[in-house]
Amino acid sequence: xxxxxxxxxxLAVVVGFGVIAVRxxxxxxxxxxxxxxxxxxxxxxxxxxxxxxxxxxxEWKEMPEEITKxxxxxxxxxxxxxxxxxxxxxxxxxxxDPVAAAALTKTGEGGFLSAVLxxxxxxxxxxxxxxxxxxxxxAPGDRVDLVVTHRARLPRGELTGxxxxxxxxxxxxxxxxxxxxxxxxxxxxAMIAKTVTVEVTPKEAEMxxxxxxxxxxxxxxxxxxxxxxxxxxxxxxxDVGAVRDTDISKMLEKxxxxxxxxxxxxxxxxx
Numbered sequence: 342x343x344x345x346x347x348x349x350x351x352l353a354v355v356v357g358f359g360v361i362a363v364r365x366x367x368x369x370x371x372x373x374x375x376x377x378x379x380x381x382x383x384x385x386x387x388x389x390x391x392x393x394x395x396x397x398x399x400e401w402k403e404m405p406e407e408i409t410k411x412x413x414x415x416x417x418x419x420x421x422x423x424x425x426x427x428x429x430x431x432x433x434x435x436x437x438d439p440v441a442a443a444a445l446t447k448t449g450e451g452g453f454l455s456a457v458l459x460x461x462x463x464x465x466x467x468x469x470x471x472x473x474x475x476x477x478x479x480a481p482g483d484r485v486d487l488v489v490t491h492r493a494r495l496p497r498g499e500l501t502g503x504x505x506x507x508x509x510x511x512x513x514x515x516x517x518x519x520x521x522x523x524x525x526x527x528x529x530x531a532m533i534a535k536t537v538t539v540e541v542t543p544k545e546a547e548m549x550x551x552x553x554x555x556x557x558x559x560x561x562x563x564x565x566x567x568x569x570x571x572x573x574x575x576x577x578x579x580d581v582g583a584v585r586d587t588d589i590s591k592m593l594e595k596x597x598x599x600x601x602x603x604x605x606x607x608x609x610x611x612x
Contacts, residue, residue: 381408382415382425384434391457394428394445404439413441429456454538457518463546464518466538473559477531481519484563485539487512487549491556509583511548514563516540 380401388398401417403409409416428445446453454464467487471477479485490508519538537560541549552558 379403379409380417382417382420382440384436384438384440386436388430388434390430390433391459392430394425394430396422396426399425399440408439411439413443414439415442429453431456454519458540461542462540463543464538465541465546465549466519466536467549467553467558467560469534469537469558469560471533473557474534474537475560475562477533479517479520479534479537479560479562480532481517481523483517484514485517485537486510486514486561486563487539487552488559488561489552489556490559505585507583507585510561511552512541512545515545 380403382399383402383404385398385400388394399422401422408414425445425447428447430444431446432444434440434444446456458464475485488508488510490506492504493507494504516539517537518540520532520534521536523532539549549558
């Protein structure tokens with residue numbers, strides 16, 4: 342065997358061992374597992390504090406690792422989008438902001454009602470019946486007037502001691518925030534309630550407390566459309582005032598009278 346043949350055999354053996362070594366090394370390398378990126382909940386639009394969450398307000402989105410590793414944010418492994426429908430935003434969100442669990446609250450959770458209220462406003466519950474509560478057609482989000490009906494004695498200067506029935510719209514155009522313990526009405530059904538909670542100013546909260554002691558409070562439902570004649574600041578429109586029984590029945594005005602005797606003179610006075 343010539344020297345050249347021996348050289349080729351040696352080279353072939355070396356190359357063969359090299360191929361085997363490379364193959365073994367490749368087989369020994371660990372498989373690279375593809376880790377699915379974590380998606381977290383983000384706002385799709387600017388959402389103001391106290392707003393109800395709708396289906397298109399939130400979405401899952403991949404975010405940088407320094408954000409997704411923050412356990413305060415809601416990730417897709419812990420919840421579904423449907424579970425946030427009807428929740429309330431406790432603090433304002435901007436479009437694209439990651440949503441922390443503390444930023445949302447759901448019906449039945451602590452702090453839900455306070456998140457619904459506008460800054461500076463108060464929530465006051467009013468006892469209602471099927472009649473005074475508009476037969477159950479008042480729902481959260483509606484706007485109402487509050488009317489108190491009570492008996493009162495005629496003021497000085499008229500016939501003292503005579504009672505009359507008075508009805509007065511004392512609070513105008515306020516938002517209903519809850520009916521019984523429901524802060525939304527997803528089925529849009531009439532709800533015969535025992536209490537209705539309205540959003541009012543601190544002063545109006547005091548007025549409601551007094552009105553409840555005076556007589557019966559009724560709710561007057563507003564139209565969904567804008568009414569230029571209705572004040573938006575809770576004050577009475579110009580065409581709303583107190584109504585007496587004589588304004589309803591003209592027979593009372595004409596036929597109700599008393600006879601007043603002064604000395605030897607007698608006088609019949611109507612009221």
